[in-house]
Every structure is written in C-alpha cells, then in structure tokens.
Amino acid sequence: MGYLKWILLGVCVLFVILPLFSKRIDNTEDEW
Amino acid sequence: MPELGHFAILLSLFLSGYAIVIDILGSLRKDPGLIKSARNATIACLGCLSVAMVALWVLLVKSDFAVVYVAEHTSRALPFAYKFSALWAGSAGSLLLWSWLQVGFVVLVYCKSEFRHRRFSAHARVFANLVGFFFLIILTSDRNPFELSVVAAADGGGLNPLLQHPAMVLHPPILFVGYAGFLIPFAWAFGRLTTNQEDDGTALLKQAQRWTLFAWLFLTGGIVLGAWWAYEELGWGGYWAWDPVENSSLLPWLTATALLHCFRTYKPRFAIATWTILLSILTFSLCIFGRFLTKYGLVSSVHAFSSPGLGILYIVLLINVWVIAGILLVRRYMLTKSSAADSVVPNLRFIIVNNWLMLILAFVIFVGTLFPFLSKVFIKVVRSFSSQSVTPLAPITLAPEFFTKITAPGGLILLLLIGLCPHLLRHGFSKSWRIILAVIAVALALMVWLFTCSLDTTRPSDISGIIGWWGRWLLSGSATIPCFIICGFMLINIIVDFVHYEMKATANKKTGSTSPRNLRWYGSRIVHLGIAIMFIGIAGSGGYATEKNAALKPGEKTDIAEYELTFDALRAEHGRNFTAVTADISVYKGEQLIVRLKPAKAFYHASQKTVSEIDVRRTLGSDLYLALTEVDKGRELINLHIMIKPLINWIWIGSFVMVLGGLIVLFSSHRRKMTIQQNKGKDIEWAI
Numbered sequence: 001m002g003y004l005k006w007i008l009l010g011v012c013v014l015f016v017i018l019p020l021f022s023k024r025i026d027n028t029e030d031e032w
Numbered sequence: 033m034p035e036l037g038h039f040a041i042l043l044s045l046f047l048s049g050y051a052i053v054i055d056i057l058g059s060l061r062k063d064p065g066l067i068k069s070a071r072n073a074t075i076a077c078l079g080c081l082s083v084a085m086v087a088l089w090v091l092l093v094k095s096d097f098a099v100v101y102v103a104e105h106t107s108r109a110l111p112f113a114y115k116f117s118a119l120w121a122g123s124a125g126s127l128l129l130w131s132w133l134q135v136g137f138v139v140l141v142y143c144k145s146e147f148r149h150r151r152f153s154a155h156a157r158v159f160a161n162l163v164g165f166f167f168l169i170i171l172t173s174d175r176n177p178f179e180l181s182v183v184a185a186a187d188g189g190g191l192n193p194l195l196q197h198p199a200m201v202l203h204p205p206i207l208f209v210g211y212a213g214f215l216i217p218f219a220w221a222f223g224r225l226t227t228n229q230e231d232d233g234t235a236l237l238k239q240a241q242r243w244t245l246f247a248w249l250f251l252t253g254g255i256v257l258g259a260w261w262a263y264e265e266l267g268w269g270g271y272w273a274w275d276p277v278e279n280s281s282l283l284p285w286l287t288a289t290a291l292l293h294c295f296r297t298y299k300p301r302f303a304i305a306t307w308t309i310l311l312s313i314l315t316f317s318l319c320i321f322g323r324f325l326t327k328y329g330l331v332s333s334v335h336a337f338s339s340p341g342l343g344i345l346y347i348v349l350l351i352n353v354w355v356i357a358g359i360l361l362v363r364r365y366m367l368t369k370s371s372a373a374d375s376v377v378p379n380l381r382f383i384i385v386n387n388w389l390m391l392i393l394a395f396v397i398f399v400g401t402l403f404p405f406l407s408k409v410f411i412k413v414v415r416s417f418s419s420q421s422v423t424p425l426a427p428i429t430l431a432p433e434f435f436t437k438i439t440a441p442g443g444l445i446l447l448l449l450i451g452l453c454p455h456l457l458r459h460g461f462s463k464s465w466r467i468i469l470a471v472i473a474v475a476l477a478l479m480v481w482l483f484t485c486s487l488d489t490t491r492p493s494d495i496s497g498i499i500g501w502w503g504r505w506l507l508s509g510s511a512t513i514p515c516f517i518i519c520g521f522m523l524i525n526i527i528v529d530f531v532h533y534e535m536k537a538t539a540n541k542k543t544g545s546t547s548p549r550n551l552r553w554y555g556s557r558i559v560h561l562g563i564a565i566m567f568i569g570i571a572g573s574g575g576y577a578t579e580k581n582a583a584l585k586p587g588e589k590t591d592i593a594e595y596e597l598t599f600d601a602l603r604a605e606h607g608r609n610f611t612a613v614t615a616d617i618s619v620y621k622g623e624q625l626i627v628r629l630k631p632a633k634a635f636y637h638a639s640q641k642t643v644s645e646i647d648v649r650r651t652l653g654s655d656l657y658l659a660l661t662e663v664d665k666g667r668e669l670i671n672l673h674i675m676i677k678p679l680i681n682w683i684w685i686g687s688f689v690m691v692l693g694g695l696i697v698l699f700s701s702h703r704r705k706m707t708i709q710q711n712k713g714k715d716i717e718w719a720i
Binding site: 002004005008009011012015016017018019020021022 | 036039047064075
C-alpha cells in the first residue's frame with residue numbers, strides 16, 4: 001500500500017504545477 | 033491504509049496553505065497561471081481529503097482495531113450502518129467530514145473553469161481556504177483519526193448505544209452540510225469586501241443566496257432530526273433542553289434566517305447590503321464557535337467531548353476573521369460614505385426589524401449559553417478584589433426554563449411579524465401600523481378577558497365561572513395562549529394571502545398581462561405556514577403536557593388522562609449486540625384495547641451501557657409516551673415514566689412543511705426576471 005501515497009503525491013504535484021507553465025495568454029485587464 | 037490516510041490529510045494541509053499563498057500572489061500580480069494553480073490546489077486538496085475519508089471508512093468497516101479511532105467507536109458486532117456512520121461519531125472523524133464538505137463546496141462554487149469573476153473567486157477562495165487550513169491544522173496535529181495504538185485491541189469499545197439510532201446516522205452529516213454550506217456566503221462576503229464590486233456579480237450574489245438557502249435547509253433538517261432523536265431515544269420525553277450544543281446550532285440558524293431575508297431583498301449600496309455581508313460572516317463564525325463550544329469544553333454539555341486539545345485555534349481563527357472583516361468593513365464604509373449606504377428601502381424596513389429581533393434573540397441565547405463560563409470569570413474577578421475569604425461558589429448554569437421565558441417575548445414578536453408579513457410587504461410599516469396595533473389590542477384584550485374570568489370562582493355555575501375554569505386551564509401554560517393566538521393569526525393571514533395572490537394572478541391572466549404565479553413565492557409562504565404549525569406543536573406540547581411515574585407488577589393497572597394502562601408481562605430479547613428486557617403494556621380507552629406498547633431497557637455488551645428504549649402511541653392530538661426507568665427482574669417490578677404530550681407531532685409536521693417550502697424555493701425552475709433593482713415599491717412582493 002506504501003506506493004499509493006507516492007502516486008497521490010505525484011498526481012497532486014503535477015496537477016498543481018502544470019498551470020504555472022501554461023502558455024495561454026488571457027491576462028486582459030477587462031477580466032480583472 | 034492508516035499511513036495513506038494520514039499522508040493524504042498532511043498533503044491536503046500543504047495544498048490548502050499553498051492555495052492561499054498562490055491565490056493572493058496571483059491576485060496581486062494578476063497572473064492567470066498562478067490563479068489556476070491555486071484553483072487546482074484546492075481541487076487536489078478535495079481529492080486528498082476524499083482519499084482520507086475512504087481510507088477511514090475502509091478501516092471502520094474492516095474493523096481494524098489497530099487504529100485508535102476505530103477501536104474507540106466500533107466493535108465487531110456493530111451493524112454495518114453504524115460502522116459506516118462511526119466516521120462522524122467521534123471528534124476526529126466529524127472534523128474530517130466537515131473539512132471535506134467545506135473544501136467540496138468551495139470546489140463546486142469557486143473553482144469553476146470560467147474566467148468571468150475569477151478575481152472574485154480567487155479572493156473568496158483565499159478566505160475559504162484559510163478556514164480549511166485552520167481545520168486541517170487541528171486535524172493533523174491534534175485529532176488525527178489515523179492514530180495507531182501501541183497494542184491492537186481484540187475488539188472495539190463499540191458505538192455509544194444512544195447513537196445507535198437511525199436519526200443519529202443522518203443527524204450529524206446533515207448538520208455538517210448545513211454548517212459547511214455557510215462557508216459559501218461567508219467567502220462571498222469577503223469576496224465582495226475585498227473586490228469592492230457593488231453592482232457587479234449578480235450571478236455570484238444569486239449563487240451565495242442559493243447556497244445560504246441550501247445550508248439553511250440542511251441546518252433546519254439537522255436540528256429537527258436531533259430534536260426527534262432526543263425525543264425518541266433519551267427517554268425524558270422532551271426534544272429541546274437548551275443544552276450549549278443545541279444552542280450552538282440554533283445561533284447560526286437564527287442569523288441565517290435573517291440572512292436569507294436580507295439576500296431576498298438585497299440592494300447594492302443600501303443598508304441591506306451591509307447587513308447581508310455582516311450576517312454572512314456572523315453566521316459562519318457562529319458555526320465555528322459552535323464547533324469550539326462542543327470540542328473545547330468551555331461549558332459542560334452532555335454532547336461535549338472531554339479533551340480540549342487545540343480547540344483554542346478556533347478562537348484564533350475567529351479573531352483573525354473579525355479583525356480582517358472589521359478593517360474591510362471600515363474601508364467599505366469610507367468608500368461608500370457619499371452614497372446611500374445607510375439608507376433603507378421604505379417598504380423593507382421590517383426586514384431590518386426582523387434582523388434586529390433575530391440578533392437580539394441570538395445574543396440572549398449566546399450570553400445564556402456562556403453564562404456558566406462568564407459567572408466563573410466574574411467570581412474569580414470578585415475574589416481577586418476581595419481581601420476577606422469568600423465562600424466558594426460554583427459557576428451558575430441557567431435552567432432550560434430561563435431560556436424559554438427569556439426568548440418567549442422575542443419569539444412571539446417574530447411570529448407576529450411573520451403573520452403581518454403580507455401586509456408589510458404590500459404597504460410597509462408606515463401604513464400597516466393600524467393593523468399591527470389592532471392585532472396586539474385584540475390579543476391583549478382576549479388575554480385580559482380570559483384572566484379576569486379565571487379570577488371569578490364564586491359562581492361556577494354561571495357562564496363566567498365556566499369560562500373562568502377554561503381561562504385558568506388555558507393560562508396555566510404562560511406564553512402558550514399568546515402563542516396559539518398569534519399562530520392562528522399567522523395561519524389566517526397566510527391563507528388570506530394565498531387567496532389574494534391567486535385572485536391577482538387570475539385577474540392578470542384575464543387582462544392578458546404576464547402571470548405573476550411564482551413557485552418561489554409559494555415556497556416562502558409554505559415555510560411560514562410550517563413555522564406556524566411547528567409553534568402550535570411547541571406551545572401545545574410545552575404548555576399542557578402531563579406525566580406520572582408508576583411502579584407496577586404484572587396484572588396491575590394505572591391511568592393517565594383518558595387512558596388505562598395494564599402491565600402484562602416482562603420478556604427477554606436478544607439482539608446482535610444487545611440484550612433487552614421488554615415490558616408488555618396494554619393501553620385501554622374505556623373498555624376498548626387500543627394498543628400494546630413495548631418499552632424496554634437494553635444492555636449493550638461492547639460498551640457495557642444500559643439505555644431505555646421508549647415506545648409511543650402517536651396521534652395528531654397527542655402522544656402517549658412510555659419509558660421504562662427501572663426493572664427488578666427478581667420481583668417482576670417495573671418503574672414506568674408515562675407522559676401525555678399534546679400536539680407534539682405538529683412540531684415534526686411543521687418542520688417537514690418548512691423544509692418542503694424551502695425545497696420548493698431552492699429547486700424552483702421558474703426564473704422570474706423581476707429583480708429587486710427593477711422593483712420599486714408595490715411589486716416588491718413578487719420577488720420575496
């Protein structure tokens with residue numbers, strides 16, 4: 001069962017950090 | 033599995049902290065990447081908490097007694113449903129459930145992928161995650177549900193027998209859905225304060241409003257279910273004892289009820305907007321305070337857990353929340369000083385009166401609940417100033433009667449206000465004062481007349497003597513008669529309002545204009561109808577209950593009211609995890625046998641506890657309630673507590689009607705475009 005927690009950690013880290021490398025530009029002033 | 037569960041909670045704590053910091057950074061730098069990362073962290077936090085929940089459920093169902101929580105709250109012989117519900121039977125499990133619900137609701141509302149309102153959502157998420165972060169600190173460091181015992185027990189201590197009741201399987205999660213649901217208007221209020229968008233975001237306002245109603249419905253359901261459980265399981269024949277934990281669920285209910293009315297009549301830049309923001313924060317703060325009261329043991333309660341632990345963190349959280357809210361509210365006041373921020377919509381003045389009444393009631397109950405603690409502090413302060421030795425004084429705990437008496441006047445005025453609601457909506461306070469005065473005068477005259485008649489006992493044969501006897505009987509219940517009069521007034525007014533509404537709808541249809549039939553309108557009136565029915569039950573069961581104790585041997589009889597009870601025999605029963613002694617009681621009305629009741633006393637093996645299992649004959653008019661208090665098997669002697677509770681079922685029926693009305697409002701698919709902004713004056717009634 002020990003490997004399950006590393007899978008959980010890996011999935012969470014990927015899910016959280018991937019948007020930081022997103023190239024999409026949608027930072028228009030209107031939306032803020 | 034315990035390792036995975038604990039790891040998942042630790043990871044969720046980290047993700048929650050990460051989401052707060054990155055949301056703040058993202059908002060300051062206006063960086064969509066950061067905002068999306070924080071949003072994903074919140075979703076991942078929910079995923080981790082879900083893993084922890086599933087892990088704990090697996091451990092409970094598998095009866096893994098190496099885990100302290102499982103050993104403390106379950107046993108091998110415990111039925112599956114109670115093993116499943118043991119997740120919320122203890123402090124750690126219930127905190128895990130609450131945290132999971134909170135994060136789940138935040139994900140549902142403030143983690144949507146749409147870019148519209150993302151700044152608002154980010155701000156709201158910061159405050160929601162801040163609350164979650166505090167909860168998770170307590171969960172990881174103080175109430176770890178996955179803590180392992182040094183030596184695994186062969187069998188667990190079992191679930192408290194009093195909690196082995198269908199209502200107790202549902203009561204805690206329903207209540208927690210209510211508490212956690214109030215996080216949405218709480219986060220909305222902070223989003224509104226920090227973004228300072230007054231006219232913007234109507235969709236967000238409607239969303240917060242819907243979630244307030246959703247949480248209110250669950251809180252109402254949870255409170256009623258708890259009251260029903262107390263009536264069915266505790267064997268004392270009551271349903272509400274003004275216990276600190278019961279009060280702590282009533283406090284947010286009162287403020288949430290006021291909040292619902294504020295949302296219904298919300299107008300940006302008016303006083304009602306400030307009220308809505310304040311009540312949103314206050315309601316959820318009271319939920320947190322209730323949690324603190326239950327777990328920290330500030331005042332003694334039958335529900336409270338003994339270990340205080342890190343409960344003080346709840347107070348740290350509340351202080352933080354109110355300091356930030358205070359600063360933001362002052363800032364908002366400075367910004368809107370020039371506008372009409374303190375003005376009130378003329379027709380809606382009574383909403384403000386309603387708010388004040390709710391707040392005063394909540395404050396009185398709050399002070400009364402904390403009175404043992406406050407009196408302890410007061411005694412300590414007096415002692416520190418006194419040079420002479422003072423005799424030791426115990427903290428003062430207020431009796432349930434105190435709460436009933438102190439809340440009765442405010443409660444009656446509120447009921448009157450509900451009764452007058454249709455007039456007030458049409459004409460406002462200024463034009464309805466004649467009706468208000470007339471109702472108060474008639475009610476007072478009726479009471480004075482009854483009282484005067486009751487004094488005249490010299491001529492019992494004539495009409496005044498007969499009325500006097502009735503008067504004395506009626507007045508024996510203190511606030512009961514005013515409550516009946518006002519509830520009657522409410523019922524008449526609601527029915528008249530229904531007729532008025534239908535007539536107007538038909539007239540509009542004839543003239544070809546759009547039909548004003550609105551499911552939401554019906555729903556809100558049905559809620560008020562439910563309140564009237566419920567208070568008839570509260571007044572009846574409180575004012576006219578009769579009870580007696582009887583020691584009986586087989587074949588012996590006793591009577592109460594119109595019933596005659598015969599004790600037939602004692603029987604032994606064996607369940608999966610208990611052994612019970614049941615008394616067969618035949619109930620006669622005149623010569624006719626109407627029912628056989630079977631009150632029992634059950635002994636639960638795992639917890640080594642004995643509880644009384646009551647039996648009831650239910651009718652719409654009254655309940656015949658039997659509880660077996662003592663059994664002497666050797667002498668075949670039983671002690672029976674017998675009660676007649678008039679109209680008590682009206683409480684459950686009224687509550688059901690209230691929840692039904694709320695559901696109609698919540699799920700109403702009818703989308704009336706007539707918003708508060710468009711309504712000025714007369715047509716306001718359709719929107720409420």
